[in-house]
Amino acid sequence: MRSVVAMLTIVSSALAMSEPNAHRPHITGQQLNSNGRPVIHGIIREDETEVTLQHPLVATDSDDVGGASFICGFAVKESKKRPRKFDLPFEVQLKEEGSGEGVVRVKEGMKLDFEKRSHYRFYIVAEDCGSPAKQSERAVVLIKVKDVDEFAPRFENSSYLVEVEEGKIFTDLLQLRVVDLDGSDAYGQVAGFEILTPDVPFFVTKAGILQNTEALDYKLHHNYILRIVAYDGGQRRSKPIFVNILVKGQCRSGWHNVPTAVSYMAGQGQKRLADSAQLHLCDKNCDPEEVKVKVTLTTKHIGKGCDRDTYSITSQRKLCGASGDSVDLLPSPWQAEWTKTLPTDDGHLMDQIFSFDGQHNAVEVPAGHFDHKLGQHFTISTWMKHDFPEGGPVKSHNAPKEHIVCMSDGEGMNRHHYALWVHGEKLVFLLRQEDVQAEDMDKYKPAEFRWHIPQVNDNQWHHYAISVDFPNNIRLYLDGNLLLTDDSNYEEIDDWPLHKSNHVHSTKLVVGACWQGKTNQFKDYFRGYLAGLAMLKGKTESERVIKCLHNCKENLDFRGLADMSAGTVVSFNGDMTEFTVTGSQVSEVEKIVREVTYVNARSFPTPGRRNLRIDTSVTCNGQQLVVPPVDSYVMVKEPPKAVIHINGAANLTRLVYEFELGLRIFHDVHIFSTMESPAAEEEEEAYDDDKVEGADTTQQHAVKTGPLSSEESATKSELLVDMCTVLAEPPLDLFVEHLSLPTSLLENRHLEWSETNDGVVISNADKIENYEKVIRNIHYYHNKPSKLSNRTLTLSCSSQNGRFISNKFVVRLVALHEVHNSESYAHAQANPAAHVQQSLLTVPGMQSVHASAASSTSNFGMAAIIVVCVGFLLFMIILGVVRIRAAHRRTQVVHVEEKQEMEWDNSALNIIVNPVEQEIFEYEDNTQPGFHDDSDTDDDESSMQGDYGESSEDEAPVPAKAPNGDLEWDHSNLGF
Numbered sequence: 001m002r003s004v005v006a007m008l009t010i011v012s013s014a015l016a017m018s019e020p021n022a023h024r025p026h027i028t029g030q031q032l033n034s035n036g037r038p039v040i041h042g043i044i045r046e047d048e049t050e051v052t053l054q055h056p057l058v059a060t061d062s063d064d065v066g067g068a069s070f071i072c073g074f075a076v077k078e079s080k081k082r083p084r085k086f087d088l089p090f091e092v093q094l095k096e097e098g099s100g101e102g103v104v105r106v107k108e109g110m111k112l113d114f115e116k117r118s119h120y121r122f123y124i125v126a127e128d129c130g131s132p133a134k135q136s137e138r139a140v141v142l143i144k145v146k147d148v149d150e151f152a153p154r155f156e157n158s159s160y161l162v163e164v165e166e167g168k169i170f171t172d173l174l175q176l177r178v179v180d181l182d183g184s185d186a187y188g189q190v191a192g193f194e195i196l197t198p199d200v201p202f203f204v205t206k207a208g209i210l211q212n213t214e215a216l217d218y219k220l221h222h223n224y225i226l227r228i229v230a231y232d233g234g235q236r237r238s239k240p241i242f243v244n245i246l247v248k249g250q251c252r253s254g255w256h257n258v259p260t261a262v263s264y265m266a267g268q269g270q271k272r273l274a275d276s277a278q279l280h281l282c283d284k285n286c287d288p289e290e291v292k293v294k295v296t297l298t299t300k301h302i303g304k305g306c307d308r309d310t311y312s313i314t315s316q317r318k319l320c321g322a323s324g325d326s327v328d329l330l331p332s333p334w335q336a337e338w339t340k341t342l343p344t345d346d347g348h349l350m351d352q353i354f355s356f357d358g359q360h361n362a363v364e365v366p367a368g369h370f371d372h373k374l375g376q377h378f379t380i381s382t383w384m385k386h387d388f389p390e391g392g393p394v395k396s397h398n399a400p401k402e403h404i405v406c407m408s409d410g411e412g413m414n415r416h417h418y419a420l421w422v423h424g425e426k427l428v429f430l431l432r433q434e435d436v437q438a439e440d441m442d443k444y445k446p447a448e449f450r451w452h453i454p455q456v457n458d459n460q461w462h463h464y465a466i467s468v469d470f471p472n473n474i475r476l477y478l479d480g481n482l483l484l485t486d487d488s489n490y491e492e493i494d495d496w497p498l499h500k501s502n503h504v505h506s507t508k509l510v511v512g513a514c515w516q517g518k519t520n521q522f523k524d525y526f527r528g529y530l531a532g533l534a535m536l537k538g539k540t541e542s543e544r545v546i547k548c549l550h551n552c553k554e555n556l557d558f559r560g561l562a563d564m565s566a567g568t569v570v571s572f573n574g575d576m577t578e579f580t581v582t583g584s585q586v587s588e589v590e591k592i593v594r595e596v597t598y599v600n601a602r603s604f605p606t607p608g609r610r611n612l613r614i615d616t617s618v619t620c621n622g623q624q625l626v627v628p629p630v631d632s633y634v635m636v637k638e639p640p641k642a643v644i645h646i647n648g649a650a651n652l653t654r655l656v657y658e659f660e661l662g663l664r665i666f667h668d669v670h671i672f673s674t675m676e677s678p679a680a681e682e683e684e685e686a687y688d689d690d691k692v693e694g695a696d697t698t699q700q701h702a703v704k705t706g707p708l709s710s711e712e713s714a715t716k717s718e719l720l721v722d723m724c725t726v727l728a729e730p731p732l733d734l735f736v737e738h739l740s741l742p743t744s745l746l747e748n749r750h751l752e753w754s755e756t757n758d759g760v761v762i763s764n765a766d767k768i769e770n771y772e773k774v775i776r777n778i779h780y781y782h783n784k785p786s787k788l789s790n791r792t793l794t795l796s797c798s799s800q801n802g803r804f805i806s807n808k809f810v811v812r813l814v815a816l817h818e819v820h821n822s823e824s825y826a827h828a829q830a831n832p833a834a835h836v837q838q839s840l841l842t843v844p845g846m847q848s849v850h851a852s853a854a855s856s857t858s859n860f861g862m863a864a865i866i867v868v869c870v871g872f873l874l875f876m877i878i879l880g881v882v883r884i885r886a887a888h889r890r891t892q893v894v895h896v897e898e899k900q901e902m903e904w905d906n907s908a909l910n911i912i913v914n915p916v917e918q919e920i921f922e923y924e925d926n927t928q929p930g931f932h933d934d935s936d937t938d939d940d941e942s943s944m945q946g947d948y949g950e951s952s953e954d955e956a957p958v959p960a961k962a963p964n965g966d967l968e969w970d971h972s973n974l975g976f
Contacts, residue, residue, distance in 0.1 A: 021130030023062035025071055027139040030055040038139040040124075042104055045146045046112040051090070051104040059100045059126030059136060068130030071100040077123040077138055084122075090143065092124050102126075104141065114147040115183040147184030149234030154179055160243045162210070166218040166250055169211075174243065176208035178230045186233040196227040196240060204228060210243065218249030251282035255614060255630045262598065262612075262632065266605050266639035270557055270597035273612060273632070277593050279586050286620035290582065291589045295596050297556050297577045297634070298611040304353075304383050304531065305461035305479075306552035306575070307606045310800050313383070313532035314752065315722050315765035320548035324750050326379075326536040327370045329405065329511055330354055330363075334761070335754060338363045342512075358389075358402065358527025362513035370535060372407050372507050374418060374431070374468075378537040380405070381465035381477075381546070386422055386528035388457045399424035401524040405533065406514035412503030414518045420466070421514075421524065427451045427476070429466055433497040447495035449474050451483065461529075463550040467540040480550030481574045482543065552577075553601040554610070560595035568592065598634050603719070604642060604800060610634040641676045642719050644768075644797055644806035653814040659785035662740065664777065665793055665811050671772045673719045673799075719804070722765040724775060724797040731757040736784045742777040749774070759793070771797065780813070788815045 029038020042051035063069040074092035078084055089110040095101040102124075106112060120143040126136040156177040164173060182188040193204035201214040202224070226243040257276040264271050273295070281288070299306045311319065314328060332352050333340040342361055344352040356362070382404065389400060406419040419430045433445045455462050455478060465477040474492075476483045483489075508515040511533060513522040555576035564570070568583040570592060581592045593614070612634055616627040648669040732738060739760050746753055751764045751774065762774065775795065782788050791813040797806045 021063060021066075021068035021128065021132065021134055023068070024134045025059050025061045025126040025128045025136040027124070027126050027136050028058045028060065029139060033140055037137065040104075040139055040141045042141065042143045043146060044106075044112065044143060045148055046114040047148050048112075049106045051106075051143055053104065057092070057102040057104070057124075059102065061100075061128045061130075063128070063130065066130065068128050068134070070098060070129040072127050072129040072133065074102045074124050074126050075135070077125055086117075088120070088122055090120065090122070090141075092141075100126075104143065112145050114145050115181070118145045118147070118183070119143070120145070147182055147187055149182055149187040149232065149236055151181035151187075152236040153190050153230040153232050153238040155230065155238060155241045158241055160241070161246070162243065163246045163248055164212065164216060165248050166216045168215055169213075171211050172209055173202075173212060173245070174210040176204065176210065176228065176230070176241075178208060178238065180232050182232065182234075187236075189232065190230045191233050191235075193228055193230050194237075196229060197225065200224055200226060202226060202245070216247045218247050222247055222249075251280075252628070253280060253282045253618070253625055254628050255279055255616065258614065258630050258632060260632055262634045264598060264600065264634050264636050266600065266603060266637075268600075270559070270599045271634075272594065272597050273634070274596070274614075275594050277590060279590050279593075279616065279627075281586065281618065281620075281625065283620060283625065286618070286625060288584060288586060288618055288620055289622075290584060290617075290619040291586055292580070292582045292617045293589055293593055294615045295556060295579045295593065296613045296615070297554075297598065298613070299552065299554060299577060300460050303461075303606070304385075304463075307554050307600070307602060310602060310604070311720070311722050311765045312763070312801060313534075314763070315720075316549060317532075317534070317545075318750050318764055318766075319720075320545050320551075322541060322545045322549070323536050323539065325538065326534045326541070329365050329370065329509075329533045329535060330530060335752070336369070338366060353383075353385075353529050353531045355529055356512045356526045358525045360525070362522050362525060363511050364515070365509040365511060367509070370509065371537075372417070372509050373434075374535070374537050376470045377468065377539050378535065379465060379467045379539075379541040380420060380429075380533075380535055381463070381541065381549070382533040383461055383463055383531040384456075384528060385459065385461045386456055387459040389527070393457070394424065402526040402528070403510070403512070403514045403524045404526055404530065405509070405511050406524075407507055407509045408515050409501075409504045409517035410506035410508045410515070411517045411520070412505075413501060414516045415498060415501075415504070416514060417498065417507060419514060422456050422526070422528075423450075425452055425454060425457055427453060427456050427464065429474075431468070431470065432495060442496075444494035445497055446471055446474075446492050448493035450491045450493070451476050451485070452489045452491075453478065453483070455479075463546075465541065465546045465549075467546075469540060477543070477546045479574060480547040554605065555599060557597045557599050558592070558595055559597070560592055563595075564588075564592065600636065604639050604803070605636050607636050607638040610636065642673055642799065642804045643676045644671065644673050644719070644721070644799060644804055646671050646795060646797065646806050646809035648809065648811075650810060651812050651814065653816060656785040656788070656815045656817055659780070659782040659788060659813075659815060662779040662781045663813070665780045665813065666775045666778055666795060669772065669775055669795065669809070671721070671768050671775070671797060671806070673768060673804075719768065719799050720765040721768050721771045721797050721799050722801065723761065723763045724771055724795065725761050726759040726775075726778065727794040727796075728757070728759045729792045729794065730790070732759070733757070736787070737780070737782040740779040740781060742774055745774050745777065785815050786817060788813070 027038050027040075029040065031039045031041070033039050040057050041054035043054075044051040057074075059071045059074070061069050061071060071094070073094055076088060076090070076092060087110070089106050089112060090104055091107050092102045092104050095103045120141075122141050123138040124141055125138055127133045156179065160174055160176075162174050164170060176193065178190045180188045180190065190206075190208070192206050193208060195202060195204060201212050201216065203211050203213055205211065208230075224245040224247070226245065227240045228243055229240045230238045255274075256278045258274045262271060262273055279291075310316075312332075317326065318324075330339055330342075333342075333344070339354065342363060343355040343357075384404065386402075388394075401421050401423050403419055403421040406421070407417045408419070409415045409417075415432070416430055417432055417434065419428075421428050421430075427450075429449045430447060431449075432447050463477075463479050467473075467475045467477065476485075504517065508517070510522065511530070513525045515521075516523050552575055556572070556579045557576070558570060558572075558579060561570070565583075565585075565588055568581065568585075568588055570579065570581045572579055579596055581589055583589045583592070598610075598612075610633060612632040614630040614632070616629070618625040618627055646669060648666060652663065652665060654663060726739060728739075734757055739755065741753055741755070741760060741762075745751075746762065749764075749766050749770050751762055751766060753760060753762045760778070762771070780793070782791075793811045793813070795809045795811070798804060
């Protein structure tokens with residue numbers, strides 16, 4: 001550029017010798033200052049070298065020709081009044097030759113620094129190429145330097161330590177101070193802070209003030225260590241610093257060292273809940289006058305208010321020794337038709353809870369199920385869960401009547417004979433007298449009994465039992481305890497006895513509402529839940545049984561009575577779920593609370609959480625000290641799994657006539673239970689994975705139920721069976737076949753049963769051996785066994801409402817059919833082998849099995865036959881010879897398709913004839929004395945079918961033996 005300027009100068013000098021330089025150059029400016037000078041504005045970043053001008057810097061000259069018309073360059077001029085005290089870092093150059101446009105650049109070797117100087121002001125002039133050269137008037141150049149974010153923020157300290165008291169919110173825990181060397185507001189000031197430590201209750205404001213967002217808890221965190229960074233407007237981040245916040249625990253009165261959870265295993269016995277508990281009082285001047293602590297165990301969410309749903313209500317009644325004459329008005333839908341329309345919860349089949357909506361659902365109990373009249377002595381009991389009507393409590397006179405059970409006129413009139421209902425906060429029982437003496441018909445009699453108890457509306461399960469010995473004794477048992485009555489919670493209302501009416505010929509017993517016979521509609525529906533609604537009449541249930549029905553096998557316990565000091569009082573509620581201790585010394589109360597235990601007597605408790613709460617009140621100097629409650633829980637672990645095993649003979653092959661006489665299909669069944677360890681479960685799963693497709697499941701089960709390991713000890717004494725089912729596949733044709741149950745055994749053991757074409761169901765809790773005895777005496781009958789085929793019966797048992805289920809034990813029944821050809825005797829001599837071949841034993845669905853029989857006679861028999869009948873003797877000799885020869889010629893063994901190892905042992909079938917008895921044994925005869933079962937049905941050994949032995953494909957053929965003594969069937973040699 002300088003060479004160009006020099007050349008232009010030389011040219012202009014040469015031209016000037018001949019051409020005059022008449023005019024001065026002029027700098028064009030978009031803006032003029034007060035002196036009329038052009039003003040040039042520019043801006044540049046401190047890391048750039050060329051100034052960005054707001055408008056182009058252009059100089060022109062009015063000369064027409066010669067060098068004077070060209071601009072040779074620009075020059076920087078100093079102010080005459082205020083000379084610069086620094087080196088100007090800019091210079092102005094021509095952008096292009098002859099263009100007259102200038103560019104402002106940073107001088108080579110110099111660098112701008114915003115932090116030192118952010119604005120520049122200087123003068124420039126333009127020079128033409130004339131000779132002599134002329135300069136323009138001065139123009140003002142104003143340049144603004146823009147800052148670059150060169151520096152990151154920096155904290156004044158590398159770490160901080162703060163102490164803070166728990167339980168408060170602080171708005172100024174700490175002031176964080178940060179510096180930034182950048183000079184501009186955009187980059188030289190902090191834009192914000194960030195806490196890098198996640199999930200902490202702290203925040204830093206833009207001004208650098210540290211605050212906590214929630215009250216701190218010393219028990220949760222003793223200190224917090226925060227990593228914090230700052231960032232400026234250019235998002236440059238500082239190095240992180242550490243802020244250590246120490247939380248100081250304030251003194252709080254309350255319990256310490258109480259575990260938040262206590263683990264409990266079945267069979268563990270008593271488990272202490274807080275054996276290291278300590279009660280601290282912050283007020284040092286407090287001399288306690290009374291310290292009261294209540295420990296509450298919550299079990300209302302498990303079962304009907306407790307873990308008592310081990311067995312069905314019917315089973316519980318039996319186990320508690322309740323009278324067997326009690327009638328369940330709400331049996332499970334599988335036992336009764338009238339309860340199938342009621343909604344039930346998701347409970348087990350035998351222990352379903354029935355829901356009543358208060359508007360529509362009510363059921364009539366058939367008269368055949370329960371005689372409606374009660375008499376003078378009876379007990380009504382039920383489980384009930386009920387709440388206030390929608391909208392909350394209402395006054396008694398406006399509260400609806402909600403009938404639990406009601407017996408009323410069936411037609412003509414609306415008289416209620418007896419009823420039990422909820423009315424507001426009252427449980428009301430109505431009993432109108434009937435069949436009284438004529439002189440008493442006009443006398444008032446006690447008829448309505450009202451108990452004012454809040455439990456009827458607390459939406460919790462409670463057991464209610466009303467025992468009546470009329471007219472002198474009406475008792476209400478609430479949750480197993482006799483309710484003590486007085487004028488505040490009990491009243492009796494008298495009414496007329498019921499007169500006989502010609503308009504009424506029947507009554508209705510309804511659950512969930514009351515029948516209005518005059519209008520033929522239901523009224524006063526019940527809204528809530530019911531279970532185990534039972535009536536016992538003719539006598540009352542004992543108080544011991546009522547207590548047992550409500551008894552809970554999990555509760556709190558306390559065994560430190562012997563160590564209590566004088567003045568300390570402890571008490572339990574009726575369910576032993578609330579323990580209260582009252583004393584005057586903190587140390588004494590602490591010692592007693594440490595001895596409170598949890599115990600669960602169930603062998604197989606329901607696993608899950610039982611909430612525990614400790615409430616404390618302390619009285620000091622007449623003022624009550626606030627002590628926060630403590631919440632904990634007992635976690636009952638899953639107990640070892642009980643496994644019910646069933647095994648026995650899986651195949652019964654019998655002659656057809658035995659099906660008509662009846663077969664004990666499970667005569668040798670064996671039921672037992674074991675405790676399954678985790679290792680056993682894994683082994684069983686592994687075994688299942690290795691099953692061979694098409695293998696016999698009965699044999700597989702036999703492998704799994706072999707000798708018990710030490711971990712699988714028998715538990716018959718602990719586990720009760722509450723249901724066994726015999727399922728027929730396909731369903732029974734009740735016109736020709738049925739199952740017969742030992743009803744006397746069932747009644748003696750108070751077992752219930754139902755029969756359908758699908759099979760039979762036996763229910764109610766009892767020992768395994770008792771169920772085993774009943775099942776062994778189940779008989780199967782078939783009136784037309786010649787048509788029998790594909791009969792399969794499956795036995796399965798369960799315990800604790802289906803919690804533990806046995807394997808499915810399958811028994812296959814096979815009938816042996818004999819096909820007799822009447823022409824075989826006529827052709828016996830002509831073709832004896834063909835005759836034997838036509839005497840076939842066949843199995844339906846299987847290949848024919850050819851049988852040959854060899855007969856032998858004794859010398860004594862031959863002599864007797866000769867004396868009696870010579871002709872008959874000759875016939876028998878010829879027939880015997882023919883059969884012996886046929887046996888030697890041909891013996892066929894045909895394999896069965898179902899099981900390859902089963903085959904017919906022809907050599908073992910011997911027909912022995914006793915000629916002395918003058919009887920000809922025919923194979924078709926089904927009435928021989930030796931075939932009848934006269935044994936005791938309660939005997940564990942097989943009677944009829946046991947004589948013949950089981951059809952076992954694994955047995956080897958038994959060689960024929962001649963009998964000793966009287967001649968009869970040799971059962972041991974029958975190989976089928």
